Amino acid sequence: MEALRIALTKGRLEKNTLSLLEDMGLDCTELREKGRRLILPIPGTNIEVVLAKAADVITYVEHGVCDLGIVGEDTILESGSSLYELTDLGFGRCRFALAVKKGTSFYEGYRAKTVATKYPNIARNYFEGKSLDVSVIKIEGSVELAPLLGLADGIVDIVETGSTLRENGLEVSDVICEISARVVANMASLKLRKAEIESLVEKMEQEVRKRA
């Protein structure tokens, strides 16, 4: 039988995802000792795990080369792709926020404002929703730099504890939305492999409820 492929996000969500899978009774030794391999089987099941960068998880699932994915909602929102978003896994919780230099107001004055962000689509959608013309600059690295250097009036970014902001003299102006890790599914896969996917997702949900 054809393997059920799950794409997992490397990095920030990886540890939590692995412990979730292990608590569900899946053998993740191959994943823990992956070396340089990118496609890893879970012994005793027909599941294959693919480790990928967050945005690529979405791409693989949307094209149907992976059936399921575990990825942060930030990436889903930014990509605007069409896939099924089945379950909130509860970990990887953080907020999308607009942050500005402490003591300043983003909305003050008549001058058109500029924001720096790694998430240009989310930033653009947010300000479009407020009928505001804001120019969005895409920055790849530490976006906190942009307002400090005078490139932007604010940043749109993920805020977990807020300590990076504080250390750089920034503060949250608006909370845009709360996000967390999600299970996504390819639209055709969910229909064609309903039983397998549902039983796996149900186990995940049980585990998530146990933790809560």
Add this chain to the structure above:
Amino acid sequence: MKRFDKITPEGTRDILFRECDAKNMAQSAMEKIFRSHGFRQVTTPGVEFYDVFRGAAGYFRQEAMYKLTDHKGRLLVLRPDSTIPIARMTATKLQNEPLPLRLFYRQEVYRMSPAMSGRSDQISQCGAELIGAGGRRADLEMLLLADRCLAACTVEDVTLELGHIGLFQSLVSALEAAPEQKERLRDYMENKNYGGLDELLSRLPASREAEALRRLPRLFGGAEVFEEAAALCDNPEFCRVLGYLKELYALLEKSGLGSRLMMDFGMVHQAEYYTGILFRAYLKGAGEPVLSGGRYDSLLEDFQIDRPAIGFGANIDLLAAQLLAAGKPENAAPDLLLHALPGYELKAFRCAEEAVARGLCCENSLAESREDAVAFAKARGIPRIRFVGEALEDVEVEG
């Protein structure tokens, strides 16, 4: 200046040989079925006025349309869909035709995908519309027709999925919620975003309808989902639609679709466009539906005529890819290369005609010498050469 004269724009590609054959194979199989059931072919222009697609509800996002202007500066688009132009055509040129109208088309649609997404912007579609008829008999006809079409051009079984926009709409219209909230409910429903749906519904006044909406996207599968759906809610419209779907399901099951038919009560794609049943078909290996359709009773009102209608379109590119993966159609090198010796060109041509009449595929050799002809046949995969002189001499070509 950099010239882009050797590449094609992103989202487009050249299609060669066997891939063309596979597309033709799928298209011809569908066309044959359409024609044999009284459907007539129509073709609409590749370029239409933007206004045609701007319609009351804006069915297509403007950023997904390829735009250009005519010589008067009016905005044009490359056709992003075939059903809307056919509605336009029906409302203008076919007003006095006897109803119902049975139409089919095979043409390209163009949709601008996000950059670097690996998607095609040019999609070959083949589909049918049944205009001027509502109700169960028309729905059944089109569902069976879609199934027959797919059976004729697929190698493995296709899963056909059926839903009805009325399930979602009956529940949502009973909710006390702002229009934006209802729109978000629809998005969550479409993406089966269980979390988002729960969160939004928990902020609305509790009702049986709200509870039913939470469950709705999870209700997909075989006949068992009917029971669960029936227990959800006693909203009269909801129950009526459910009863109707059950009736259709029973009929389709009887016609032999049983094992490849599934229901999805949470299906709501393009809700502004569709008004009744919705259906899609899935094929293993294709990450998106290979066919999609539904009933659109109010679309023609946008063009000032009132006609119920239902239709579907199949994605020929996906169907062709599936045929190719299964080794279909076979690679058809010619059976025979005819090489005329000097002075025997007309004779060679007559020989070719005779061979063609016997059903062979013959290619004419334009090589300068016998050796060149053999080398060409080898490279082209032609198994036999016939040298035409005073006598005919056949030579097998070693592979």
